[in-house]
Amino acid sequence: MNIHDIAKLSGYSAATVSRVINNREYVSKNAKSAVQKVIKEYDYVPNDVARDLSNGKTHNIGVVMPHTRHPYYTGIINGIMDAAFPAGYRIVLLPSMYNAKIEMNYLNRLRRKAYDAIIFTSHGVTLDDLVEYQKYSSIVCCHDPGDYNISAAYTERIDSYLKAFSWAKSQNAHNVAILLSRGFELSATSQLTRKAFIKTFDNEPNDSLLRTGIVTYDDGYNSAQSFSQNSVTPDLIFANSDDVATGARQFYLDHNLPVPILIGQENQLSGQLLNLPTIDHNFHEIGRLAFELAISNETKQFSVESKFILRDQNKSEL
Amino acid sequence: MNIHDIAKLSGYSAATVSRVINNREYVSKNAKSAVQKVIKEYDYVPNDVARDLSNGKTHNIGVVMPHTRHPYYTGIINGIMDAAFPAGYRIVLLPSMYNAKIEMNYLNRLRRKAYDAIIFTSHGVTLDDLVEYQKYSSIVCCHDPGDYNISAAYTERIDSYLKAFSWAKSQNAHNVAILLSRGFELSATSQLTRKAFIKTFDNEPNDSLLRTGIVTYDDGYNSAQSFSQNSVTPDLIFANSDDVATGARQFYLDHNLPVPILIGQENQLSGQLLNLPTIDHNFHEIGRLAFELAISNETKQFSVESKFILRDQNKSEL
């Protein structure tokens, strides 16, 4: 049962049926009611794929993320979804595991018109690639694109990183461990962390106190364990999430070792319970802005301030 | 630049180009290399929407969920995604806010061929509706479908609910508060909670100790507050997540009131930190199974046991 069948059955043409379905003008009352009657009688619904093909639009936005285990990604996704839903867009989850080949594959699906736009919450492909593929469709990234001419909605992280490290310094931290999702060379965010560290402590982060590939509570725990196994004792741990910091903390507690000072990120419940200092990156707003950029035709950048939150240490009731 | 252009440029027909692209047999070496050369030269990629239209398949699976604020839903989504990715399927997020009209809309999009299947992590429409729409495409629900003939992957909750309540009873809990996402009349899961409660305590849950619409930490906090404002003092709170239980706990702490015994669900980090008894519903496995059902042609049901986890209360180091 397609639009041509309805056309025949109603005695009008497919063009008229299409007009009725889409509530276009220039349809007589007679035509409208006749067509509607047949549509109702045969319970006809138009094929969305054919429609998308004809319209050259799918109302689908692809969202690329390495995984959904870190609150930053899930937070952005929520932000995008909350904005996309009322606008009639749907989001398609495109997991990449930081794999550039997989991401290129998604970029090609953009060329193939499968999505109206793609938002990269994180990207393994180069910014050059993103700029290149922009000619096919709207692309938004969620990192500072620097001089690259590409739409971006991102967190201005440097200030809060500086605040966090300078607070760390004020606590007399000398051996600062850094737990990152990706190494400095691979991630702009990690690079920012490094810059803030250098600016504060006047030297490079200590390799033996650096761990990458860190995402979850367990990763935090294991990092602390590996520090311990290597006889490394950080006096402060700067983690990429509160849950990660909490995991590290647990290792020390489990082994009756003194717990280093902890700094988390993303303002999670675990950090709230433990009164950890944290950095709130306002990912929900990032998601919202990313969506707005995705459906707009302009290429522009939005940045949002992140906040270093130092909770009242005395209020800890745990 | 479409397949016909490539056909002309290569001196072969669209049919042959299609064969080359899809690696079909019955293409001569000459044809293959000539076509590939032109494809490469013009950097042609086929249009996915046209392909989907032709093939009648999109490789998109719609996933309906009320929201993404509860770990149960995000957990299922992760499970689905982890299974869908290697199988070459993508998932489209379809938020419903428990709104049956919105869900019907999604069901109609299924009829319109926008998705190959739909998974309902929760449903506001009736099971009759789901059964009805099954004739158009594969539908999977994540609740016990009872006698309805529909594919389902769900958690067998009753045992762990019974265990939880009987533990509650053993703790001499008399005023048991229940925090639910939806009321008994609207949700099969809530109904199970009720049944387990009745079986254990031999009477209906007390209305004044019942709260619905509960999803987050804040909701938990507010519930406790509303109990307090109504001079209701539960001696045990059965929450629908550890975070919710944690929120309730916080209210009592903030007001220097004795904290009731807490039972959480979903085995979250907050519960782990506070050593709360919890119920683990194994949502990741549910998601995986739901996906398998979504792409299979059979209609069947899988259920997974949930676990009541009583943590060592003495080990609380917080």
Added chain:
DNA sequence: TATTGACCTGAAACGCGTTTCAGAAATTAA
């Protein structure tokens, strides 16, 4: 009354791959 303009309508083309089917060419089997 002659124009003008608004309103209707449908055939055909378009968006773009895929598949069918018939026919031709090249092999292999007999």
Added chain:
DNA sequence: TTAATTTCTGAAACGCGTTTCAGGTCAATA
């Protein structure tokens, strides 16, 4: 060498809506 296969190939139809454009009707303006 002939018959029977197997391999290639492309025109056309198909999946299904949307849009364009020409042609027609009818009421309103001049």
